[in-house]
Amino acid sequence: MPLAIALILIVVLSVLFQVFTPWWSTPVASNWGHIDDTLVITGLITGVVFIAVNIFIAVAIIRYRHREGHKADYQPENKKLEWTLIGLTTLGIVGMLAPGLFVYSEFVDVPEEADHFEVVGQQWQWSFRFPGEDGVLGHADNRFITPDNPFGLKPDDPNGADDRLVLSNEVHLPLNRPVKVLMRSKDVLHDFYVPQFRAKMDLVPGTVSYFWFTPTRPGQFEILCAELCGVGHYNMRGKVVVETERAYREWMAGLPTFAKLQEGTTLTDSSDLSFEELVEQGRQLSQAQGCIGCHSLDGSPTPGPTWLNLYGKQEELADGSSVLVDDGYLREAIVNPNSQIVKGFAPMMPPYPFTDVQLDATVAFIKSLSDKAPNQEGDTQ
Amino acid sequence: MNEPQSFWTKYVWSQDHKVIAVQYSITAIVAGIVALVLSVLMRMQLGFPDSVPFMDSEAYYQAMTLHGMIMVIYLLTALFLGGFGNYMIPLMVGARDMVFPYLNMLSYWFYLLSVIVLMASFFVPGGPTGAGWTLYPPQAILTGTPGTDWGIITMLISLAIFIVAATMGGLNYVTTVLQARCRGMTLMRMPLTVWGIFVATIMALLAFPALFVSAVMMLFDKLLGTSFFMPAVVSMGQALDYDGGSPVLFQHLFWFFGHPEVYIVALPAFGIVSDLISVHARKNIFGFRMMVWAIVFIGVLSFVVWAHHMYVSGMNPYFGFFFAITTLVIAVPTAIKVYNWVLTLWRGDIHLTVPMLYAIAFISTFVIGGLTGLFLGNVIVDIPLSDTYFVVAHFHMVMGVSPILVIFGAIYHWYPKITGRMLNDTIGKTHFWITFIGTYAIYFPMHYLGILGMPRRYYAYENYEFIPQSAHDLNSFISAMAIVVAVAQVLYIYNLFWSYWKGKEAGPNPWGATSLEWQTPQTPPVHGNWGEKLPEVHRWAYDYSVPGYDEDFVPQTQPQPEDRPAGEMA
Numbered sequence: 001m002p003l004a005i006a007l008i009l010i011v012v013l014s015v016l017f018q019v020f021t022p023w024w025s026t027p028v029a030s031n032w033g034h035i036d037d038t039l040v041i042t043g044l045i046t047g048v049v050f051i052a053v054n055i056f057i058a059v060a061i062i063r064y065r066h067r068e069g070h071k072a073d074y075q076p077e078n079k080k081l082e083w084t085l086i087g088l089t090t091l092g093i094v095g096m097l098a099p100g101l102f103v104y105s106e107f108v109d110v111p112e113e114a115d116h117f118e119v120v121g122q123q124w125q126w127s128f129r130f131p132g133e134d135g136v137l138g139h140a141d142n143r144f145i146t147p148d149n150p151f152g153l154k155p156d157d158p159n160g161a162d163d164r165l166v167l168s169n170e171v172h173l174p175l176n177r178p179v180k181v182l183m184r185s186k187d188v189l190h191d192f193y194v195p196q197f198r199a200k201m202d203l204v205p206g207t208v209s210y211f212w213f214t215p216t217r218p219g220q221f222e223i224l225c226a227e228l229c230g231v232g233h234y235n236m237r238g239k240v241v242v243e244t245e246r247a248y249r250e251w252m253a254g255l256p257t258f259a260k261l262q263e264g265t266t267l268t269d270s271s272d273l274s275f276e277e278l279v280e281q282g283r284q285l286s287q288a289q290g291c292i293g294c295h296s297l298d299g300s301p302t303p304g305p306t307w308l309n310l311y312g313k314q315e316e317l318a319d320g321s322s323v324l325v326d327d328g329y330l331r332e333a334i335v336n337p338n339s340q341i342v343k344g345f346a347p348m349m350p351p352y353p354f355t356d357v358q359l360d361a362t363v364a365f366i367k368s369l370s371d372k373a374p375n376q377e378g379d380t381q
Numbered sequence: 382m383n384e385p386q387s388f389w390t391k392y393v394w395s396q397d398h399k400v401i402a403v404q405y406s407i408t409a410i411v412a413g414i415v416a417l418v419l420s421v422l423m424r425m426q427l428g429f430p431d432s433v434p435f436m437d438s439e440a441y442y443q444a445m446t447l448h449g450m451i452m453v454i455y456l457l458t459a460l461f462l463g464g465f466g467n468y469m470i471p472l473m474v475g476a477r478d479m480v481f482p483y484l485n486m487l488s489y490w491f492y493l494l495s496v497i498v499l500m501a502s503f504f505v506p507g508g509p510t511g512a513g514w515t516l517y518p519p520q521a522i523l524t525g526t527p528g529t530d531w532g533i534i535t536m537l538i539s540l541a542i543f544i545v546a547a548t549m550g551g552l553n554y555v556t557t558v559l560q561a562r563c564r565g566m567t568l569m570r571m572p573l574t575v576w577g578i579f580v581a582t583i584m585a586l587l588a589f590p591a592l593f594v595s596a597v598m599m600l601f602d603k604l605l606g607t608s609f610f611m612p613a614v615v616s617m618g619q620a621l622d623y624d625g626g627s628p629v630l631f632q633h634l635f636w637f638f639g640h641p642e643v644y645i646v647a648l649p650a651f652g653i654v655s656d657l658i659s660v661h662a663r664k665n666i667f668g669f670r671m672m673v674w675a676i677v678f679i680g681v682l683s684f685v686v687w688a689h690h691m692y693v694s695g696m697n698p699y700f701g702f703f704f705a706i707t708t709l710v711i712a713v714p715t716a717i718k719v720y721n722w723v724l725t726l727w728r729g730d731i732h733l734t735v736p737m738l739y740a741i742a743f744i745s746t747f748v749i750g751g752l753t754g755l756f757l758g759n760v761i762v763d764i765p766l767s768d769t770y771f772v773v774a775h776f777h778m779v780m781g782v783s784p785i786l787v788i789f790g791a792i793y794h795w796y797p798k799i800t801g802r803m804l805n806d807t808i809g810k811t812h813f814w815i816t817f818i819g820t821y822a823i824y825f826p827m828h829y830l831g832i833l834g835m836p837r838r839y840y841a842y843e844n845y846e847f848i849p850q851s852a853h854d855l856n857s858f859i860s861a862m863a864i865v866v867a868v869a870q871v872l873y874i875y876n877l878f879w880s881y882w883k884g885k886e887a888g889p890n891p892w893g894a895t896s897l898e899w900q901t902p903q904t905p906p907v908h909g910n911w912g913e914k915l916p917e918v919h920r921w922a923y924d925y926s927v928p929g930y931d932e933d934f935v936p937q938t939q940p941q942p943e944d945r946p947a948g949e950m951a
Contacts (some may be wrong), residue, residue: 050748145620152615198764
């Protein structure tokens with residue numbers, strides 16, 4: 001009897017929960033509002049079955065619970081009832097499947113007029129590439145990736161020269177223009193997921209996956225990674241800015257092309273660069289190499305120590321000793337990271353075989369983030 | 382019959398299926414307790430971030446991986462097939478033992494070895510793997526994931542050993558069912574428990590090889606530098622030597638095993654719960670033949686639905702149409718089972734014993750888990766929900782909570798046969814209510830976090846704008862409930878110990894059940910099960926409340942009366 005009451009209460013509370021829940025889909029910001037409709041249809045049909053089964057059990061318990069002298073019926077089967085139920089179930093299934101497949105056929109059918117851009121994932125950051133004036137993305141492959149060519153564009157592919165590169169985790173898209181998202185990964189599986197767009201898809205190294213959508217609401221939306229990609233998975237953040245065509249064009253014009261980036265990053269000597277130039281080189285390098293995936297710039301907790309105010313700090317090491325974070329320590333920590341592990345962090349950083357110039361640039365960038373750094377001019381060697 | 386000679390041959394190197402079953406069960410439950418503790422640690426981090434000092438993101442992902450792997454493989458699969466399969470099959474089909482007792486013994490020792498290797502991974506350099514129980518490459522063997530050296534290797538080796546054990550056991554169960562049934566025990570007179578375990582075992586024999594080869598291939602990728610699953614990658618700034626492999630190939634192999642695996646756990650639970658409901662409602666299972674066919678259809682169909690785990694994996698999106706259809710078709714035989722369980726209750730004589738409480742709770746939780754499966758199987762509805770907490774809530778309801786409720790009910794039901802004593806009802810009911818209501822409180826609201834869009838496998842959710850504070854509060858509530866339910870499991874374990882010595886004497890057939898295991902000459906049954914003469918079966922296992930009999934059950938061994946022709950179902 002308490003079980004019957006419990007089941008009825010479960011039904012009542014579930015329905016109330018559904019009606020009053022403060023937790024529901026984020027307001028949709030793409031053309032995939034139909035996906036929400038299929039969710040609601042499925043919810044209604046399954047909700048009816050959930051209520052019916054639980055109430056049926058509760059009634060059965062109340063009516064047929066054991067009492068003295070009571071004996072159960074003997075009825076092995078009832079063909080008519082069984083086939084009726086099978087028929088009804090099939091109807092319900094069709095009621096969910098048909099609209100679902102209809103919307104899915106739109107989902108897999110990318111419109112002819114859709115623009116396209118590329119999302120590149122690596123542990124634990126996003127970068128993006130647009131096709132440039134020619135409207136064609138240059139061929140790219142992980143085998144072409146070098147410190148100077150973080151996207152792995154095929155160097156002699158003419159289509160790639162004008163590709164616009166975004167070496168940060170913020171991407172802009174024009175409002176109300178269908179767009180096909182092409183996805184690549186440099187290392188492991190990732191998943192490009194913006195809750196408000198509803199659609200999501202894995203990034204798989206070695207292949208290019210895709211989906212399409214039309215942004216329908218201006219604003220800023222968070223990009224999350226939805227496929228486990230290692231210890232920094234939960235922190236692989238990005239941002240999509242949906243804006244007017246004009247604002248988007250302005251943003252696009254400020255992006256470097258692949259050809260330009262190639263010229264700019266062939267550093268051979270740092271002695272003729274100003275500290276500011278070196279910091280900028282370091283900033284680009286640490287984005288391209290993924291450093292900032294593990295080392296936050298604003299003090300927030302990440303898999304590696306934050307770079308905010310790191311320079312000049314006394315760092316406690318895992319073996320109990322302590323060390324002053326200076327040029328020498330930082331250079332060693334990049335080239336040979338597991339020789340001195342900071343307390344509370346795991347020995348998981350791979351060695352980065354940087355050139356002297358790259359080391360100078362990176363250290364300069366870290367220095368620029370610290371208010372404890374000594375006079376910055378001329379102290380870069 | 383080789384009678385055991387000493388303590389060692391009787392309880393340790395035993396070839397008696399009943400002893401092996403208990404060995405399997407105890408080992409599986411101990412492993413399950415480890416996995417339960419890991420889940421509490423995870424829930425502490427999610428509900429009360431940074432409350433456990435050593436719980437950094439590495440430890441979190443390691444706990445998550447081992448929790449999933451232990452629960453699915455080393456607890457559920459081992460307990461249903463190695464535990465219940467071993468104990469029930471020979472008794473229920475009227476055999477003296479499994480047909481290959483020595484192989485059966487080896488099966489247990491290989492299983493134990495696989496558990497030891499798995500547990501050893503907690504102590505190897507770098508700790509256990511944190512790649513998620515799905516062990517997806519490239520991540521499982523690359524920097525950036527915990528345990529990519531020793532951890533993943535011990536995990537893969539342990540899985541390979543487990544599969545060897547499961548194969549030795551599985552060949553035994555199938556052969557015993559097909560070859561060692563007693564006189565009169567036709568296939569259609571076997572109880573549904575045996576049917577569920579039988580079909581699940583055939584599935585295990587067909588599905589586990591896919592996992593075995595993927596484990597071996599990944600070991601080769603890791604140790605020999607092959608590229609089965611590894612394309613050209615640049616890991617943490619370093620180009621690796623891999624080239625040309627396919628990470629999605631691993632996912633196909635994994636889920637070709639992984640989806641049938643869901644039913645390898647579910648079918649024995651379906652079978653067992655059918656018998657619990659029938660016995661305790663004193664009524665034959667409704668639509669027995671349809672129930673058998675449903676088990677068989679589910680078994681067959683479950684081999685052509687695997688890619689519904691991969692709708693957003695980057696595979697060719699046109700596969701989605703095929704797998705959405707096959708997946709939703711499988712809902713029909715599954716729904717039949719639910720209807721027939723509840724129709725068995727209708728016009729029954731429902732004894733609300735503790736096993737019956739668990740059985741009815743199973744129906745309720747399984748219905749939730751099954752229905753949410755219709756969201757995730759329908760490809761377009763899955764796209765926003767995949768990799769969110771909706772999935773976590775769904776699979777915990779359908780293959781965590783429900784089968785485990787059946788296990789609780791089943792142990793409660795058969796404990797008197799295994800030990801000769803009844804379990805304590807007060808402790809049993811207390812445990813039941815906390816577990817049933819508690820799991821509802823944990824998983825029901827969790828679906829809504831998924832609809833909101835909270836991704837799963839996140840160590841922390843700090844500073845995400847789309848997640849309101851109320852969602853964090855709900856997470857704390859869920860964690861609190863999870864801890865209550867986890868602690869309550871002590872009650873059940875305590876009951877098992879306490880009743881072993883202090884429980885009420887059970888007698889041979891305390892529930893008044895018809896199937897053969899309750900008709901043994903001794904309780905607990907001795908080695909060889911049946912004494913001088915094997916039993917002979919004259920009717921199906923569901924003759925409850927048959928008109929014209931004084932008792933409300935007629936054992937399968939009781940001959941049909943001369944003047945009464947065998948009924949349709951006999």
